[in-house]
Amino acid sequence: MAKKTTPRKVALVTGGAKRIGEALCRALARSGYSIALQYSTSGTEAEQTAKRIYKDGGVCATFVCDLADGQATENLVPSVLEEFGRLDVLVNNASIFEKSSLEAGSVELWDRHFAVNLKAPYILMRAFARYAKTGSIINILDTHVVRNKTLYAAYLLSKKTLAGLTKMAAVEFAPRVRVNAVAPGLILPPVSQKNGYLDRLAKQIPLQRKGKVENISYAVLFLLESDYVTGQVIYVDGGEHLI
Template sequence: MPHSEKMSKGTALITGGAVRLGKIFCETLAKAGYKLAIHYNSSSQQAAATAEKFRKAGVDCETFQFDFSEKNDVSDLITNVRKQFPDLNVLINSASVYDQATMMETPELILERQFKVNFQAPYLLTQAFAQQCRSGNVINIIDNKIAFNQYQYSAYVLSKKTLAEFTRLAAVELAPNVRVNGIAPGVVLPASVRGQDYIDWRVEGIPLKQQGETDNIAQALQYLLTNDFVCGQILFVDGGESLTNTGQNSANYK
């Protein structure tokens, strides 16, 4: 059945929705019966192509450009989306930047950009969403790196750990009208610079001995959206990788 023939469940705004995992979230939400507000920053062609694909399938869909690293009012994005889709009721904070740098290698510019895109934007978007939409769901896309002290990604990890704490705080503040939860993916879609050797090596360290499929993340999104007794949770979808931090103990003492 074409999507348009289903009863609309409302509209979902997906930040960074034009490519990679963001696009998977769009597909998941369209299948679930939502209209789509696809946010992008630099991927204008991919956003247009993605939107066209959805429209052909009967999904009501628009694209919205916004750079979260610039000095501008992030709440404008929610205002603009609501002009087009007054029934906005889902916000997926997926846009993110990922810089590898220790604290000693991190200039102020990188620290600022990591926090503006990965934490400040989701914070201000959630605030504007709650003020303007008044009810619905917010899902923050975090990272299983929050379970570790990977100082080699200092500003990135700190921005995601802060986003995880914000997820819990906002969940309490905004309940019962807005439900806030998070997903912490593990190895699913590694950056294109990563080769198969690297992925195989990472998989060795994962208890379930497998790389995640995008469908595993899509299922987590569906679960958090539909289970209305779940509040302020961060669902790790990582094959157990985040549980491997055993430390030194008498059993492994030689």
């Protein structure tokens, strides 16, 4: 039973503690959504993000959940509904990203990528359709879903399959739930890379510059407002997917 039903719309953002996820939480909060921020290991950053949202006049509750744990993931949407009494938006942003080729990659690494990057979004999308019933889902992909050459094979295949799931769910969940995706390009370097890494890569793409986290938030907000759009992928990548 919900403690209360908030009059504001509620958005669940996975991996919302830092980086792109934090930007999404703050942009959605500024647009009037109450935020359900899921995190796994970044508890301190999650509380800091929640505090920043409160300071800006917003509402944010944090939810710890290991998205590699199927049962814990099943419980996440019901926990958000219990806290807020409603759920209007799900953003599947959390992801793992580790190097692997098809030949040298391990099955264990494959399983981890598919658990966090595909199975968890599926479990959350299914729970959203079952319990929240109406609203909008946004899956965060990667501009490289159009490619087949990569140093990150398990990651890329998990994102390609999430792109397929986005379109299948857009058909099955219609007309109650719209399902769209945003495919970022060069936004933030992997934590292992130094400053300058993305600037070097950006020289090779049409717009010749890296993007900002705000570019991703803007595309998400656009899709949430666009109530005649479902099953679409917006590439926020400076044209990288074209070449």
